Amino acid sequence: MTIVDERDLRQQLDGVLDAMMPPDAPVKAAARKGKLIRAGRSLGIVAGLAVVAGIGVGMPRLLNQPAREVSHARPTVMVEQGCGTAGGRPAAEFAVGGCAWLKP
Amino acid sequence: MDSRSEAEFAEFMRGRWPALVRLGYGLTGDERLAESLARAALAKVHASWPRVLRAGDPDVYLRRIILNASLGRVRGRRVRERRPGDEPEPETAPPARVDDDRPALVAALMRLPVGQRSVVLLRYWMDMTEAQVAAVLGCSVGSVRSQASRALATLRVGEDVAEEVLL
Numbered sequence: 001m002t003i004v005d006e007r008d009l010r011q012q013l014d015g016v017l018d019a020m021m022p023p024d025a026p027v028k029a030a031a032r033k034g035k036l037i038r039a040g041r042s043l044g045i046v047a048g049l050a051v052v053a054g055i056g057v058g059m060p061r062l063l064n065q066p067a068r069e070v071s072h073a074r075p076t077v078m079v080e081q082g083c084g085t086a087g088g089r090p091a092a093e094f095a096v097g098g099c100a101w102l103k104p
Numbered sequence: 105m106d107s108r109s110e111a112e113f114a115e116f117m118r119g120r121w122p123a124l125v126r127l128g129y130g131l132t133g134d135e136r137l138a139e140s141l142a143r144a145a146l147a148k149v150h151a152s153w154p155r156v157l158r159a160g161d162p163d164v165y166l167r168r169i170i171l172n173a174s175l176g177r178v179r180g181r182r183v184r185e186r187r188p189g190d191e192p193e194p195e196t197a198p199p200a201r202v203d204d205d206r207p208a209l210v211a212a213l214m215r216l217p218v219g220q221r222s223v224v225l226l227r228y229w230m231d232m233t234e235a236q237v238a239a240v241l242g243c244s245v246g247s248v249r250s251q252a253s254r255a256l257a258t259l260r261v262g263e264d265v266a267e268e269v270l271l
Contacts, residue, residue, distance in 0.1 A: 003256070003259045003260055005256075006228060006256065009224070009228050009256065009259070010228045010229070010231075012209050013130070013209065013224075013225070013228055013229040014229065016207045016209050016210060017126040017127075017129065017130055017229055018126070020125070020126050020129055020135070021122075022121060022122050022125035022126070022138075022139065022142075023139070024121075025117050025118045025121035025146075026143055027113075027114045027117050027118065029143065029147075030117060030143055030146040030147045030150055031110065031113065031114075031147075031150050033143070033144070033147035033150070034146075034147045034148070034149070034150025034151040034153070035150070035151075037147060037148060037150075037151035038151045041151070
């Protein structure tokens with residue numbers, strides 16, 4: 001193969017590529033695949049809209065949920081006398097409303 | 105699409121098909137792959153036919169699709185083949201096999217990076233101007249000029265190397 005200049009390259013490309021004889025154009029197959037691509041796109045748009053609608057409906061419900069009622073009952077506080085701070089142990093244990101605050 | 109649009113598309117496809125397959129062959133060096141790329145490109149055009157017609161130049165759109173598909177194929181192969189820590193490879197086709205029965209020019213084109221190959225085919229085979237090539241490839245005219253120059257230099261050097269090997 002010898003390529004001298006641009007003109008030569010043009011001629012060689014013409015010679016090689018124009019000599020190739022492709023089969024008949026598969027019009028029906030391309031159209032069928034094109035329709036599938038379009039259907040896929042439409043499906044994607046519908047799915048996207050459904051997600052957006054879902055967020056639009058669900059988000060306000062989540063945000064506007066009423067707060068849980070706070071109990072105004074006085075908690076019972078129990079204090080157990082410990083055995084001092086010897087050995088790094090706490091001096092006392094507390095329980096508020098039956099839940100321990102500190103465990104040795 | 106209505107029947108008139110379908111008829112327009114069929115006429116467009118029959119008119120572009122041979123050149124599109126040849127372009128695909130120049131890009132891939134493989135006739136069957138070229139037909140497959142051309143078929144996929146035309147299917148994409150069919151899917152957006154009314155929009156493509158409104159945009160004004162279906163040929164530019166069509167060429168861009170097939171060039172991008174070719175570039176994507178090379179990149180996809182590169183990503184699949186590369187392992188972590190490997191050096192990146194140039195966007196070229198695998199080296200020609202010993203039993204390669206492709207024409208010498210096609211084998212030489214396959215040794216070019218896909219960007220340069222695209223420029224060579226659009227500029228020297230499709231006779232497009234540098235500005236038209238830049239529009240199809242989405243790059244500057246300067247980039248087209250430099251890629252064409254590098255490709256020509258590589259093709260000349262490749263020829264010298266081939267002759268040295270034969271001697």
